[in-house]
Amino acid sequence: MSALSGPRxxxxxxxxxxxxxxxxxxxxxLSRGHLCRTRPTDLVFVVDSSRSVRPVEFExxxxxxxxxxxxLDVGPNATRVGLVNYASSVKQEFPLRAHxxxxxxLQAVRRIQPLSTGxxxxxxxxxxxxxxxxxxxxxRPRSPDISKVVIVVTDGRPQDSVRDVSARARASGIELFAIxxxxxxxxxxxxxxxxxxxxHVDYVESYSVIEKLSKKFQEAFCxxxxxxxxxxxxxxxxxxxxxxxxxxxxxxxxxxxSDGKTCNVCNGGGGSSATDxxxxxxxxxSVRPENFELVxxxxxxxxxxxxVSDKLAQVGLVQYSSSVRQEFPLxxxxxxxxxxxxxxxxxxxxxxxxxxxxxxxxxxxxxxxxSGARPGAQKVGIVFTDGRSQDxxxxxxxxxxxxxxxxxxxxxGNAVEDELRExxxxxxxxxxxxxxxxxxxxxxxxxxxxxxxxxxxxxACESIMKFQTKVEGLLQALTRKLEAVSKRxxxxxxxxx
Numbered sequence: 091m092s093a094l095s096g097p098r099x100x101x102x103x104x105x106x107x108x109x110x111x112x113x114x115x116x117x118x119x120l121s122r123g124h125l126c127r128t129r130p131t132d133l134v135f136v137v138d139s140s141r142s143v144r145p146v147e148f149e150x151x152x153x154x155x156x157x158x159x160x161x162l163d164v165g166p167n168a169t170r171v172g173l174v175n176y177a178s179s180v181k182q183e184f185p186l187r188a189h190x191x192x193x194x195x196l197q198a199v200r201r202i203q204p205l206s207t208g209x210x211x212x213x214x215x216x217x218x219x220x221x222x223x224x225x226x227x228x229x230r231p232r233s234p235d236i237s238k239v240v241i242v243v244t245d246g247r248p249q250d251s252v253r254d255v256s257a258r259a260r261a262s263g264i265e266l267f268a269i270x271x272x273x274x275x276x277x278x279x280x281x282x283x284x285x286x287x288x289x290h291v292d293y294v295e296s297y298s299v300i301e302k303l304s305k306k307f308q309e310a311f312c313x314x315x316x317x318x319x320x321x322x323x324x325x326x327x328x329x330x331x332x333x334x335x336x337x338x339x340x341x342x343x344x345x346x347x348s349d350g351k352t353c354n355v356c357n358g359g360g361g362s363s364a365t366d367x368x369x370x371x372x373x374x375x376s377v378r379p380e381n382f383e384l385v386x387x388x389x390x391x392x393x394x395x396x397x398v399s400d401k402l403a404q405v406g407l408v409q410y411s412s413s414v415r416q417e418f419p420l421x422x423x424x425x426x427x428x429x430x431x432x433x434x435x436x437x438x439x440x441x442x443x444x445x446x447x448x449x450x451x452x453x454x455x456x457x458x459x460x461s462g463a464r465p466g467a468q469k470v471g472i473v474f475t476d477g478r479s480q481d482x483x484x485x486x487x488x489x490x491x492x493x494x495x496x497x498x499x500x501x502x503g504n505a506v507e508d509e510l511r512e513x514x515x516x517x518x519x520x521x522x523x524x525x526x527x528x529x530x531x532x533x534x535x536x537x538x539x540x541x542x543x544x545x546x547x548x549x550a551c552e553s554i555m556k557f558q559t560k561v562e563g564l565l566q567a568l569t570r571k572l573e574a575v576s577k578r579x580x581x582x583x584x585x586x587x
Contacts, residue, residue, distance in 0.1 A: 131169045131237040131311060132186055132229050133162075134222045136214045138244035139204035140177040142273075147297035148204045151243060155199050157304035158241075162311060164192045169311070170230075171195050172222045178208035178249075180217045187228025211248035211278065212255050215240065215266075219259045238264045241307070242282055245271040245297070253281045260284050267307075271297055294526045295503045302526045326352045364467035366420050367396070368406040368456045370448050372475040373439035375411070376504065382438045385474060390430045392472070398426050404464070405429050406456055412442035412480075414451040421462030445479035445509070449486035457495065469495045473513050476502045487513045497521060 135155055139148055155173070162169045170186040183202050189195045218240050223229040230236050240259065259266055268279040270293045283290035289310075294300050318329035318336050325338035340346050340353035347353065369389055373382065389407070396403040400421075407417040417436050423429045452471055457463045471490060490497050490513075499513040501524045514521035 129169075129237060129311065130167065130235060131162075131239055132172075132223055133169060133237075133239045133241070133311075134172045134174060134186070134218045136174045136176065136211075136218050136240055136242045137202075138177070138209060138211065138214075138242075138246065139175050139206065140209040140246060141206045142209070142246050143204055143206075143297070145204060147245075147271075148202075150297040150300055152199050152202060154243075154301045154304055156196050157301055158307045158311075159192060159195050159199065161304075161308035162192070164190070164195060166190050170228055172227065173199070173202070174214055174218050174222055175202060175205060176210060176214035176217075177205035178210055179205070180210070180214050181205060182217070182222060182227075185222065185227035209244070209246045209248050210250050211242065211244055211282075212250040212252045215242065215252060215259060215282070216255045219255070219262065219264055223264070232263060237311075239267070239311075240264055241267045241269065243269045243271070243300075244278070245274050247275040248278055252278055256282045266290065267310075268292070269294075269300070269303060271295075271300060292526075298504060299526050302524065324351050364401060364464055365396075365403045365470055366406070366457065366463050366467045367392075367403060367470045367472070368408060368420065368452060370452055370471060370473045371407065371409045372443060372445070372477070373409040373411045374443040374477060375440045376443070376477050377438075379438055381476075381502075386433050386436060388474070389433050393426055393429050393433070396426070398424065398429065400424065404462060404467075406462065407433065407436070408448060408451060408456060409436065409439055410444055410448035410451070411439040412444055413439075414444070414448050415439065416451075416455070416461075419461040420456070420464075442480050443475065443477050444481045445473070445475055445513075446481035446483040446486050449473070449483060449490060449513070452495075453486060453490055453493065457493075469493075470498070471495050472498045472500065474500045474502075475505050475509075477504045478506045479509055483509055484512055491515055499523070502526070 137151060137155070143151070159171060162171070164171065171189070172186040173183040175181045175183050184195075184198050189198055221227060223238055223240075225231070229238075232238070256266060266282055266284045267290050268282040270276060270279045270291075272295065274293070276291075276293065279291045279293070280287060292303050292306070294303065318325075323329045323336050323338070325336070327341050328339040330337040330339055338346065338351050345353065369392075371385060371389070377385065393405060396405065398405065404420040405423070406420040409415050409417055418429075418432050423432060455461055456471075457469050459465065463469065487497070495515075497513055497515045499510040499522045501507065501510045501522075503526060505524060507524065510522050510524065511518050
């Protein structure tokens with residue numbers, strides 16, 4: 091029977107009609123292009139610089155602002171940018187009409203200084219929608235072709251109300267994004283943001299990682315364009331278009347190379363499918379008990395995808411903080427059910443973050459025959475951490491990779507990217523993952539499932555994921571198109587009324 095028979099064929103046909111994109115089981119998107127033009131937007135940043143924001147943290151905010159601006163098409167007929175700085179009072183740092191080039195904007199951002207008093211977020215939003223976006227300050231007349239956007243960045247509880255003023259802004263067609271940092275009042279973020287809130291509310295645990303959000307906003311302002319149709323890509327075989335971007339893929343019988351562009355013929359067979367997988371989990375105090383429960387779910391999400399048996403996948407688990415503790419060695423449990431139960435029963439260690447010691451334990455103990463490791467089996471280590479290591483990791487990280495271990499590094503919150511890259515195997519981009527929020531680690535779990543697939547034939551392993559990955563990508567693109575259409579219809583309805 092064909093791989094696209096029955097319901098899959100129907101779904102594939104629908105997607106083909108909607109997107110004019112090839113739909114075949116041999117398409118496995120693994121590489122993205124980033125050629126993109128941003129749609130014309132009147133964009134105003136509203137930035138909290140109250141006393142709770144330390145000077146060094148405010149510098150991090152400026153880096154974030156600069157990264158978003160770098161991705162925009164800035165100009166009088168493209169995107170205009172203004173910035174409102176607030177604390178107890180509101181200060182317009184520069185209006186929409188002030189700077190017509192990216193270089194001028196970046197220089198203006200560098201000059202901003204914190205105000206260092208209270209937190210009048212409602213007052214700042216009111217200023218943004220009544221003054222900063224006004225015609226006098228460079229705002230353009232309302233049009234379906236020009237977006238009106240306000241991005242609010244705050245780290246505390248406001249001393250005034252934001253509900254009514256935010257509702258008025260949304261009702262007038264202004265799109266509101268709310269970014270919260272640290273001890274921010276999350277209910278306030280929800281009162282500010284436009285719908286859907288999961289796309290308009292973001293939270294990071296500290297200013298040190300706020301710049302991670304810049305990619306999201308770079309994509310949010312990207313103009314939908316078919317880069318495959320225009321030839322603006324460098325894929326060897328197949329180009330799959332998505333809004334403002336593209337994905338390279340290969341025809342059936344080929345696999346995508348690590349460059350994300352070229353393809354190789356699948357050789358098939360010949361490799362051992364036995365895998366010894368050890369999780370190395372950060373149980374330090376900064377993780378917090380509620381997040382540690384999410385980490386356990388993340389582990390079991392991966393376990394669910396494995397063929398656990400004496401001949402296929404074995405799983406071990408090590409937790410570390412100021413010390414290292416083996417929760418269970420490779421081969422102790424022979425079923426997914428038993429492994430998952432042991433993971434759920436794991437207690438939280440708290441204390442420090444000795445990632446280097448944990449890596450050394452992995453090398454000296456976890457992957458030894460006496461601890462259940464099998465000669466000839468692929469050795470896979472998944473390191474999960476949420477902060478900077480308190481000891482030296484470089485030597486142990488290098489040794490693990492030199493010994494042939496396939497090392498994945500997963501970072502959350504305050505994890506240090508340089509350390510994650512040091513741990514990850516080559517190519518680093520395929521073995522290193524980061525998210526700002528513990529609540530989104532399940533998305534990393536999905537990516538890891540594809541990376542550690544252990545079928546006998548690597549091409550067969552890939553084919554299991556191909557159709558699902560293809561459909562997920564196209565459905566996401568469809569969702570974005572429908573949202574854009576809905577937004578335009580809403581604007582037209584408001585104009586008619």
